[in-house]
Amino acid sequence: MLSQLSLQDVSSAVTHAVNYLLSLSESYPYLSYAGGAVFVAIVTRWLAERRRNPRGLPYPPGPRGLPFIGAYYEIPEKRPWAVYKEWSKKHGDLIFYKAMGQNYLIVQSIRRANDLFEKRSAIYSDRPPQPMAVDLMGWSFNMGWQPYGSWWRRHRKAFHEHFNANAIEKYDPIQTKALHCFLNKLLRQPAGFGDHIQNLFAAIIMKTVYGITISNDNNDPWMRNIMEALQSLGSVGIPGLYLVDHIPILKYIPSWFPGAEFKREAERGLKITTRLVVEPYEAVKESLRKGAAEPSVVAALISDLPPENHPIRAEEEQIAANIGAVSYVAGADTSGTILLTCFLGLAMNMDAQKKAQAEIDACVGPTRLPNASDRPSLLDL
Numbered sequence: 001m002l003s004q005l006s007l008q009d010v011s012s013a014v015t016h017a018v019n020y021l022l023s024l025s026e027s028y029p030y031l032s033y034a035g036g037a038v039f040v041a042i043v044t045r046w047l048a049e050r051r052r053n054p055r056g057l058p059y060p061p062g063p064r065g066l067p068f069i070g071a072y073y074e075i076p077e078k079r080p081w082a083v084y085k086e087w088s089k090k091h092g093d094l095i096f097y098k099a100m101g102q103n104y105l106i107v108q109s110i111r112r113a114n115d116l117f118e119k120r121s122a123i124y125s126d127r128p129p130q131p132m133a134v135d136l137m138g139w140s141f142n143m144g145w146q147p148y149g150s151w152w153r154r155h156r157k158a159f160h161e162h163f164n165a166n167a168i169e170k171y172d173p174i175q176t177k178a179l180h181c182f183l184n185k186l187l188r189q190p191a192g193f194g195d196h197i198q199n200l201f202a203a204i205i206m207k208t209v210y211g212i213t214i215s216n217d218n219n220d221p222w223m224r225n226i227m228e229a230l231q232s233l234g235s236v237g238i239p240g241l242y243l244v245d246h247i248p249i250l251k252y253i254p255s256w257f258p259g260a261e262f263k264r265e266a267e268r269g270l271k272i273t274t275r276l277v278v279e280p281y282e283a284v285k286e287s288l289r290k291g292a293a294e295p296s297v298v299a300a301l302i303s304d305l306p307p308e309n310h311p312i313r314a315e316e317e318q319i320a321a322n323i324g325a326v327s328y329v330a331g332a333d334t335s336g337t338i339l340l341t342c343f344l345g346l347a348m349n350m351d352a353q354k355k356a357q358a359e360i361d362a363c364v365g366p367t368r369l370p371n372a373s374d375r376p377s378l379l380d381l
Helices: 007-025 029-052 080-090 108-118 131-136 152-161 167-190 190-211 220-239 248-252 261-290 298-304 313-348 350-364 373-375
Strands: 094-099 102-109
Touching: 007 080, 080 094, 080 102, 080 298, 094 167, 094 248, 102 108, 102 131, 108 350, 131 220, 131 248, 152 167, 167 190, 167 298, 190 261, 190 298, 220 261, 220 313, 261 298, 261 313, 298 313, 350 373
Parallel strands: none
Antiparallel strands: 094 102
């Protein structure tokens, strides 16, 4: 590895490289420029590696890859979780690999995750840059990709005020109403359970976060915004899949340049992301101006903004819009996945399903559906 080279070896390599580039400069000036750029990139990587690991300590096991590019071509484009699981069988629950000079660590167990991100959160709280997703596609609103610092802490504080354990109880009536609608659709059209689940969580999140009521089908424009955003995120969420994530300077290449398909993809994604963040936020602002806004997280955030002429007004407004968007996406995606997994688990384990049904029957009987107040009595659920 670069970090294991001695300073004497690097100094010798630098001297030879400089002399060689100088010999080319008269006959092949453009070639020498290109070689110089590559040389500078290699030395920069070496210095960065020395700073990260000055003692040259060994990394956890993982795919070795090829010289210079590392395991770039082994990064999974689809079903990365399944690939990582296969790797863990060979390498263990901490898997390390390099790709185009970037280091990646895959954590494959809850115990390891707690050891690193809970017990040592002061060390491992930062996030690496995501040029494709954040800089080019506009996902800077996502707290999960923001670097650790005051900007992230301001987002987290605003988010926690509205989604802590005590605050979420006030959203129970919204959830109950949406769940009853969901169960009715499930009873009438059981084969469409996947679409019903998507609509369920989109309805809850839109009502909770923006005070907006969406229709009961997936053709609702707000629903389409969510689905388009999640689809555009797809492969972008896989660490290191795009070359620009390894060589950030590529983000300045114009979209018409040959081979710059990633820039054209990013431009399409940026339009979707902008609609996701801006349109529902502006809808709430307009409703507040007219005095017709329903109670919601974003309405509360807007009402608490400092005056128009306050020096941090623009920043606080951006945070309010970001909190709405990240709640909107995270709730619609992860919660739906959890419920789909629950359906699969119940379908594969009839004994557990019968036990859960018996507990519900014992708690509420045949005359009503369970609600949030019944949670203490539903111990197995």
